[in-house]
Amino acid sequence: MSQDSICYLSGKYLPKSQATLPVEERGLLFAEGVYEVVRTYAGQLYEMQPHLDRLQRSLNKTGMTAPKDLDQLTAISEKLVAENNLPESLVYIQITRGAGPRTVRSYEGLVPNTLVVVYPTTTFDEAADMPSKTLALVPDIRWHMCDTKTIMLMPNIAAGNQATALGADDALMHRNKIVTEGTAANAFAIKNGELFTHPADNHILHGITRATVIRLARENGFTVNETALTTEQFLDADEVFLSGTTTHVTAVTKIDGQNVGAYTENCALADVYPIAQKLHEFFVSRIGSLIGSPQTA
Structure with missing residues (x-):
């Protein structure tokens, strides 16, 4: 994607190379910002309203002032998808606290900044196999407001890097x-x-996709327990999978190098992950039903 693709920054559409923020922007200095990532399929924003609802909750929980263009985010996103000709894309929406002297604790007079950038992603393929990943167990050192989607992602990045160093995805x-x-x-x-x-x-x-997967599972007769499990219980599970905007339903084949359930290197994934496979199919079918028709989610 070109550096001169068009983005949106606080009321202006301009090339990314020309989009700048003040040095003392509090998002830059203190990670005082929240964000969302919305997937598009065939040019349609998927589950936009739930993402906007969660964005509002994140603003509320962090005590951030909503920007004046908050109610325009759907139109802004659609315009950027069209202008950048990216029907299969990830729309990144970020709101930061605004610019002010670093040493001042008062937020009075700060004007929040809104950034929207569209990134290309893989084309949706209904016939594609369920994706898979390997994972490594890593201590969760994040703060205790993980339900708030903030731009303070260093612990997540560090955990991913640690897992990669251990040979996992x-x-x-x-x-x-x-x-x-x-x-x-x-x-x-x-x-x-x-x-x-x-x-x-x-x-x-x-997670928006988490809620969809739970709903689809229950609608199709599966029991869903919103109950925390131990690492040992995950290692002893018959199947493990991840859900997310960019991961959809992704099977986890190994944890800490140990095969999950009946998984082996040469097996057919759908055979040993029958429930995850069904959920993958339900989710893919739901996406497919949206393409070419007005979204009602």
Whole structure:
């Protein structure tokens, strides 16, 4: 993607190379900002309203003032997708506190900044196999407001880097041996035909895709338990998968180098992950039904 692709910054559409913020912007200095990432399929914004609702909750929880263009984010996003000719894309929306002297604690008079950037992503393929990843268990050292989607992502990045150094694709984070989530996705374990995932409290992000997967599972007769599991229970699970805007439903084949359930190197993934495979198919079908038709989600 060209550096001169068009982005939006606080009321202006301009090339990314010309988009700048003041040196003393509090998002830059203190990571005082919140964000969302919205997927587009065939040019359509997927689950835009739930993302906007979560963005508003993040603003509320951080005590940030909503920008004046908050109610224009859907139109702004659609315009950028069209102008950059990126029907299959990730729309990144960020709101930061605004610029002010670094030493001043008062937020009075600060004007929040809104940034929207569109990035290309892989074309949606309904026929594609369920993706997979390997994970490594890494301590969750994040703060206790993980339900707030902030730009303060150093702990997530560090966990992912640690997992990569251990030979895995990404990290599965835990607090004192209680599994929370992945670095950028929610985690599910399946045991004896039932789904388990950490409750939607302050220790995990309340994922938009997580909620969809739970709804689809229940609608199709599966039992979903919003109950935290230990690392040992995840290691003993029959199936493990991640859910997220960019991961959809992704099977986890190994944790700390140990095969999950009946997985082996030469197996057909759908055979040993029958429930995750079904959820993948349900989710893909839901996306497919939106393409070419008005979105109602």
